[in-house]
Amino acid sequence: MTCFPFSFGKKVPFVAKHDPDIDEELQGIQNVRIYTYKELKVATNNFSPANKIGQGGFGSVYKGLLKDGKVAAIKVLSAESSQGVKEFMTEINVISEIEHENLVKLYGCCVEGSQRILVYNYLENNSLSQTLLGSGHSNIVFDWKTRSKICIGVARGLAYLHEEIRPHIVHRDIKASNILLDKNLSPKISDFGLAKLIPSYMTHVSTRVAGTIGYLAPEYAIRGQLTRKADIYSFGVLLVEIVSGRCHTNTRLPIGEQFLLETTWELYQQRELVGLVDVSLNGHFDAEEACKFLKIGLLCTQDTSKLRPPMSSVVKMLTGEMDVDESKITKPGMISDFMDLKIREGKGGGDIDSKASSSSYNASSASDSQGNTMSYAANTTFSVKYDQSL
Numbered sequence: 001m002t003c004f005p006f007s008f009g010k011k012v013p014f015v016a017k018h019d020p021d022i023d024e025e026l027q028g029i030q031n032v033r034i035y036t037y038k039e040l041k042v043a044t045n046n047f048s049p050a051n052k053i054g055q056g057g058f059g060s061v062y063k064g065l066l067k068d069g070k071v072a073a074i075k076v077l078s079a080e081s082s083q084g085v086k087e088f089m090t091e092i093n094v095i096s097e098i099e100h101e102n103l104v105k106l107y108g109c110c111v112e113g114s115q116r117i118l119v120y121n122y123l124e125n126n127s128l129s130q131t132l133l134g135s136g137h138s139n140i141v142f143d144w145k146t147r148s149k150i151c152i153g154v155a156r157g158l159a160y161l162h163e164e165i166r167p168h169i170v171h172r173d174i175k176a177s178n179i180l181l182d183k184n185l186s187p188k189i190s191d192f193g194l195a196k197l198i199p200s201y202m203t204h205v206s207t208r209v210a211g212t213i214g215y216l217a218p219e220y221a222i223r224g225q226l227t228r229k230a231d232i233y234s235f236g237v238l239l240v241e242i243v244s245g246r247c248h249t250n251t252r253l254p255i256g257e258q259f260l261l262e263t264t265w266e267l268y269q270q271r272e273l274v275g276l277v278d279v280s281l282n283g284h285f286d287a288e289e290a291c292k293f294l295k296i297g298l299l300c301t302q303d304t305s306k307l308r309p310p311m312s313s314v315v316k317m318l319t320g321e322m323d324v325d326e327s328k329i330t331k332p333g334m335i336s337d338f339m340d341l342k343i344r345e346g347k348g349g350g351d352i353d354s355k356a357s358s359s360s361y362n363a364s365s366a367s368d369s370q371g372n373t374m375s376y377a378a379n380t381t382f383s384v385k386y387d388q389s390l
């Protein structure tokens with residue numbers, strides 16, 4: 001792991017407004033670049049709405065120009081997510097040490113009073129959800145080579161978090177809006193480590209989890225079992241989205257075609273997977289490779305989490321260093337099989353209310369094959385309790 005040199009911003013130990021309690025809490029925190037609130041206010045022109053580039057579950061995101069000339073994405077965490085300084089800085093310390101070409105780089109943060117702000121490298125070409133899967137406002141051409149590069153890049157970034165970092169990091173929220181593209185359309189995974197910055201009581205807020213239901217592994221959505229395998233499931237959904245150019249759920253389609261994974265499984269059984277490849281490619285793609293990617297998507301979303309390959313194998317399959325073992329492909333785990341889904345009209349395709357329909361998914365806890373303690377969910381609406389040790 002690489003530690004950032006301090007080339008700009010304030011160095012730690014950081015003294016926030018000379019608050020002795022904060023001073024004490026920050027002792028021992030290292031390697032994090034600290035920005036003052038004033039500095040970020042200047043960078044964003046007083047957090048002007050004109051500089052607002054996004055709004056997520058954690059808060060608002062602004063584009064800003066830092067005083068060293070770097071352009072940054074400045075994420076102002078919402079007041080509810082403002083955590084104690086010590087816990088916040090401990091997690092920031094971990095995240096800021098992580099550097100990989102397929103992960104968004106955290107420049108530093110600001111902790112003043114109840115303000116918790118994260119400062120990231122700014123990515124010029126927005127997220128996959130607003131470009132490839134967006135409603136047509138993007139000029140980016142996603143040809144097959146670009147898509148293949150994006151799939152492999154995301155897989156490498158996730159393999160790094162899962163297998164090369166100790167302790168490993170479970171992202172918990174792999175989805176198209178968390179894949180950002182730089183000026184060369186190289187993908188960068190954002191928001192890794194962020195879930196741990198959210199106080200535990202907020203993890204029970206169902207809307208955040210429910211908003212990304214299409215990416216949730218069944219065992220995570222229903223029993224709250226959170227392991228690397230849940231990320232691998234989400235990656236599988238994303239992979240199919242990238243190849244097909246379609247969002248995981250589209251309620252405007254006829255019943256039976258609304259859930260992308262269901263369609264993928266049906267076409268796989270009919271040996272017609274090629275029919276799922278994005279029509280906007282106008283046939284300009286490597287059909288064998290595209291079908292291979294879709295099969296890998298099915299493998300990653302297998303219902304039995306043990307059947308999902310580790311991300312390092314996924315990378316090898318995508319790059320052709322390893323064969324896809326078709327004998328292992330069975331029906332993917334589909335949340336629609338387990339849940340009573342009600343889709344509300346609303347922004348961006350709608351939020352999804354969900355309710356476990358089977359009484360067999362009552363609260364439980366267990367350990368996975370790697371010995372990770374898995375946390376549990378209650379039996380009705382989502383109530384996912386993150387295990388801080390994961």
Ligand SMILES: Nc1ncnc2c1ncn2[C@@H]1O[C@H](COP(=O)(O)OP(=O)(O)OP(=O)(O)O)[C@@H](O)[C@H]1O
Nearest residue numbers: 053054055056057058061073120121122123127177
């Ligand atoms: N580093 C960045 N560079 C450029 N744009 C960014 C960056 N980080 C975030 N954004 C923009 O801000 C938007 C909101 O990001 P954020 O991560 O807060 O929320 P989200 O991923 O859309 O939703 P959620 O909070 O539910 O995960 C992104 O979709 C993207 O358009």
